[in-house]
Amino acid sequence: MNQRHPRQHAFFIENSGTGQVAVDRPDVKTILTRRGKPVKWAKTWRLLMLLTLSVVFGFLTSGAGQAQETLKTQILEAKTGSMKKIGPALFEIYQQYGNNRKTATQLKTTGNFEAANPVLKTENGRVVIDAVASGETEALLEDLSELGFEDSAAFGRMVSGTLPIEALAGLAQLKTLQFARPAMAATQVGLVTSEGDPAMNADLAREESEVSGRGVTVGAMSDSYDCLGGAADDIATGDLPRESRITILDDSACPGSDEGRAMMQLIRDVAPRSDQAFHTAFGGQADFAWGIIELAIQAGSDIIVDDVFYYAEPMFQDGIIAQAVDLAKTSGVAYFSSAGNGGRNAWETEEGGFVSSGIPGIFGGMRHDFDPGPGVDDLQSVLIGTGLTIFVFQWDEPFFSVSGAPGSASDMDIILYLPGGTFIGIGGYSFNIGGDAVEVFGVRNSGPPAILEIGLELWEGPAPNFMKYVVFDPRTDSIDDPPSSYVIDFPTDSGTNYGHSNAAGAAGVGAAFWRRTPRFGVFPPMVEAFSSAGGTPILFDTTGSRISPEIRLKPDFVAPDGGITTFFGTRDTYGNVDPDGTNFFGTSAAAPHAAAVAALMLEANRRLTPDDIFDILKDSAIDMDDPVTPYFDFGFDFGTGFGLIEAMEAVEEAEEFEDDD
Numbered sequence: 100m101n102q103r104h105p106r107q108h109a110f111f112i113e114n115s116g117t118g119q120v121a122v123d124r125p126d127v128k129t130i131l132t133r134r135g136k137p138v139k140w141a142k143t144w145r146l147l148m149l150l151t152l153s154v155v156f157g158f159l160t161s162g163a164g165q166a167q168e169t170l171k172t173q174i175l176e177a178k179t180g181s182m183k184k185i186g187p188a189l190f191e192i193y194q195q196y197g198n199n200r201k202t203a204t205q206l207k208t209t210g211n212f213e214a215a216n217p218v219l220k221t222e223n224g225r226v227v228i229d230a231v232a233s234g235e236t237e238a239l240l241e242d243l244s245e246l247g248f249e250d251s252a253a254f255g256r257m258v259s260g261t262l263p264i265e266a267l268a269g270l271a272q273l274k275t276l277q278f279a280r281p282a283m284a285a286t287q288v289g290l291v292t293s294e295g296d297p298a299m300n301a302d303l304a305r306e307e308s309e310v311s312g313r314g315v316t317v318g319a320m321s322d323s324y325d326c327l328g329g330a331a332d333d334i335a336t337g338d339l340p341r342e343s344r345i346t347i348l349d350d351s352a353c354p355g356s357d358e359g360r361a362m363m364q365l366i367r368d369v370a371p372r373s374d375q376a377f378h379t380a381f382g383g384q385a386d387f388a389w390g391i392i393e394l395a396i397q398a399g400s401d402i403i404v405d406d407v408f409y410y411a412e413p414m415f416q417d418g419i420i421a422q423a424v425d426l427a428k429t430s431g432v433a434y435f436s437s438a439g440n441g442g443r444n445a446w447e448t449e450e451g452g453f454v455s456s457g458i459p460g461i462f463g464g465m466r467h468d469f470d471p472g473p474g475v476d477d478l479q480s481v482l483i484g485t486g487l488t489i490f491v492f493q494w495d496e497p498f499f500s501v502s503g504a505p506g507s508a509s510d511m512d513i514i515l516y517l518p519g520g521t522f523i524g525i526g527g528y529s530f531n532i533g534g535d536a537v538e539v540f541g542v543r544n545s546g547p548p549a550i551l552e553i554g555l556e557l558w559e560g561p562a563p564n565f566m567k568y569v570v571f572d573p574r575t576d577s578i579d580d581p582p583s584s585y586v587i588d589f590p591t592d593s594g595t596n597y598g599h600s601n602a603a604g605a606a607g608v609g610a611a612f613w614r615r616t617p618r619f620g621v622f623p624p625m626v627e628a629f630s631s632a633g634g635t636p637i638l639f640d641t642t643g644s645r646i647s648p649e650i651r652l653k654p655d656f657v658a659p660d661g662g663i664t665t666f667f668g669t670r671d672t673y674g675n676v677d678p679d680g681t682n683f684f685g686t687s688a689a690a691p692h693a694a695a696v697a698a699l700m701l702e703a704n705r706r707l708t709p710d711d712i713f714d715i716l717k718d719s720a721i722d723m724d725d726p727v728t729p730y731f732d733f734g735f736d737f738g739t740g741f742g743l744i745e746a747m748e749a750v751e752e753a754e755e756f757e758d759d760d
């Protein structure tokens with residue numbers, strides 16, 4: 100598990116020659132839009148996200164000296180100047196767009212523009228944002244609409260939609276805006292991509308109990324359903340239910356990978372007679388939250404499953420997506436969410452929270468001392484693998500986007516340095532006071548793996564009592580590969596499950612490769628090394644009040660992945676039963692398996708509440724071991740929850756279940 104043999108190489112990153120760093124195109128595709136108004140995004144790939152690649156103002160080949168000072172000055176202006184409400188990433192794209200339009204007449208006529216920042220996707224001169232109202236949401240929507248905002252959805256204080264890039268400067272000046280950031284979403288698709296059905300004994304459950312999901316509607320949320328145009332074939336071949344039994348509420352995030360349709364094929368395998376529905380989750384956080392409500396109410400979903408997360412969802416407080424999940428549950432929907440594919444690739448403070456090293460960072464704020472002992476270490480070595488690595492850093496302050504004023508009282512920055520502390524303009528350094536306590540940044544390493552250093556720097560405000568960052572490393576080729584980017588100094592191997600899959604009302608689903616289950620001769624079943632571990636504490640309620648830490652028992656359980664779909668994923672090296680199939684790996688594949696078992700249970704007993712369903716699934720699960728801890732973990736553990744779903748037992752218990760109260 101810990102086969103980490105990092106080799107040190109000189110850090111290499113391409114310089115495009117324009118003063119911008121970075122940069123061959125990452126495996127990144129973008130986001131969306133809303134309600135029948137698809138934005139045509141230029142480039143697509145399977146891993147979908149918009150994020151802050153904070154290679155903001157240029158790359159210093161020489162390192163220190165005058166250039167570094169200039170870079171600092173420019174970043175500080177974006178952090179604290181007139182653009183601070185939109186943050187460095189949106190400000191950067193605004194500047195590039197303006198420069199492009201001045202110099203290239205062709206760009207003017209076609210309207211095509213691609214950001215130099217390869218992960219900040221734009222199309223037709225527009226960018227997808229999440230904007231947070233300083234006061235009334237209606238007032239912000241009115242102002243936004245004057246700036247050309249479209250495809251809007253509002254949930255709580257947050258508004259999602261697309262804005263013309265040239266309107267970003269105007270956006271930064273709005274009194275009705277507290278702050279805005281690019282919408283940043285990704286799916287929990289695995290590394291590479293169903294025998295999950297027998298791995299849960301769901302085939303036996305259908306036979307024994309004569310259930311097939313009849314009369315139950317399962318709603319799915321992912322990137323897209325039919326951008327690739329394969330749905331008609333799937334219906335014809337029986338890989339999906341017939342058209343009259345599929346409700347598509349919103350499939351406007353094209354181009355997309357149709358991961359949602361792959362999930363629906365898995366549901367079809369396990370609960371063949373259930374009705375299905377789909378809504379994209381790529382329209383920004385507010386659109387996602389509304390999608391949940393619409394699937395529940397408009398499409399009448401009894402069960403909903405998603406495999407999407409937003410990097411900027413709060414770790415220590417229930418954000419708007421988590422709140423929508425909880426709301427759906429109170430209306431009787433059993434909600435399943437992929438736990439994530441981050442394993443334990445996260446670092447967090449143990450006791451003492453932020454401890455000043457006494458050493459000032461690049462902008463003058465004090466750096467955290469990573470060494471818990473008497474020694475002082477103000478820069479933490481991390482390995483940055485080849486490809487795109489994303490860091491999400493949060494600390495224990497409430498989010499303005501969740502609970503309104505005062506929001507975060509402190510401004511922390513996370514900065515990535517070359518060995519020796521040379522600043523290269525890469526990090527998360529937005530202004531957080533009065534906003535959300537989160538920094539997201541990406542770094543794309545075009546060369547071999549390299550060791551860099553992280554500084555956590557307190558710009559202003561009280562020192563955090565708790566800090567955590569999650570490393571989303573570049574995907575590797577094998578499910579058994581260790582992470583390609585990770586913490587070297589003082590690692591804490593902390594859980595990476597956070598956001599709405601950690602909501603009280605959601606069942607978080609981890610993954611086990613179907614071949615490593617009892618049905619296929621492996622007992623006890625083995626969890627995927629990448630399956631996200633739980634344990635992220637909830638520290639604030641939704642009003643922003645600090646509560647005693649609530650550690651939820653997440654993930655709830657594990658379901659199989661690596662099963663076959665007609666198109667999604669890749670052919671693995673383990674040997675397919677169907678030579679034409681592709682294997683769908685990741686908790687994205689596990690979650691629909693779990694949701695479809697719930698459909699069988701509901702057909703067996705329509706009176707089950709979501710809690711009844713979750714309780715039975717946990718009670719009947721096959722206990723598994725968290726391989727990271729010594730000895731077998733009897734009962735619940737943060738690596739595997741209550742264990743692998745066992746459908747035959749779960750459906751039987753559902754049939755016999757009587758509500759005593």
Ligand SMILES: [Ca+2]
Nearest residue numbers: 470472473474
């Ligand atoms: Ca120390």
Ligand SMILES: [Ca+2]
Nearest residue numbers: 511512528529
């Ligand atoms: Ca900051």
Ligand SMILES: [Ca+2]
Nearest residue numbers: 723732733734
């Ligand atoms: Ca266990």
Ligand SMILES: [Ca+2]
Nearest residue numbers: 725728729730
């Ligand atoms: Ca163990």
